[in-house]
Amino acid sequence: MSAKLRICFLINPNSGTDRRQNVPALLAQYLPAEAVDYEVRPTQYAGHAVELARQAAAEGFRIVVAVGGDGTVNEVGRGLLGTQAALGILPRGSGNGLARHLQVPLALPAAIRQLANPAFQRIDVGYINERPFFCTAGLGFDAHVSRCFAQAGTRGLGTYVQVALREYRRFRPTAITVTMQDKTFATSCYVLAFANAAQYGNNAYIAPLADISDGLLDLCLIDALPLWRAVRVSVGLALGNLPASGAAVYHTCSQVQVQAAQALGFHVDGDYVGDAREFAVTLEPLALEVAVPARYTEIVT
């Protein structure tokens, strides 16, 4: 008889907008006891999931599952770097960007069932000023909105859109110099996004062609955002055709440096980190193993 699959679930009790679901009860209902041994551990503070994930990997769990949104996924993924354990996701955030990219079902019963019999795959890991990211990182307006969103008191797409519209009227671009491969160019940064996965979350496709295992980041630059272009960007994000819309410029590369004329905010996986004037962005190919639905195949051809 083969050994049972050992899974550790790390639950962020604060993530998402719907906290009515009783995750331990759903696990008991949908995980087959004959195939899986599991434990459930709640996080007690921001950053706790990094330590809990590292500890679970050291205890020999094969999969450590982030039960939350992209912030929780980032913490668990960070804790698992360099270990033998794979990252799993039970999407319970407000955006769920990485879960959506990896085609993890958004309905918890289905997501739980697939964890009992997953496929394993390796994904690239991005770094911005040494902070790992798995989905997207970025400078400028998206980071500024992440900071305001964190202070808003309520979460969810509605709050996010409200904050973005309010800040759109105030935000001004910053002059930057970008160096990648053998070219350097000066431009202006309204948004500079570094995409490992295709979307921010909520099916907002900032880089619909991004392949999470290709050893490359997709850079999306929006140098200014007058109203007509804001409309095209919004439609492009929703329809997944931003590259074809001409409202943003794209590059692919495995490392890039950015110097800003004044301090610029940056985010990793949707969480504001801080302000800086210099940014070093790199990619470590296939540095993290993830447990994905057995039918998962990279959408990009």
Ligand SMILES: Nc1ncnc2c1ncn2[C@@H]1O[C@H](COP(=O)(O)OP(=O)(O)OP(=O)(O)O)[C@@H](O)[C@H]1O
């Ligand atoms: N016990 C806790 N108490 C307070 N904050 C926590 C706790 N556990 C985790 N956090 C923090 O909560 C933040 C938000 O969580 P998360 O990103 O998972 O949810 P979300 O913001 O609702 O989803 P998404 O990122 O998909 O929009 C994370 O950055 C994490 O550091």
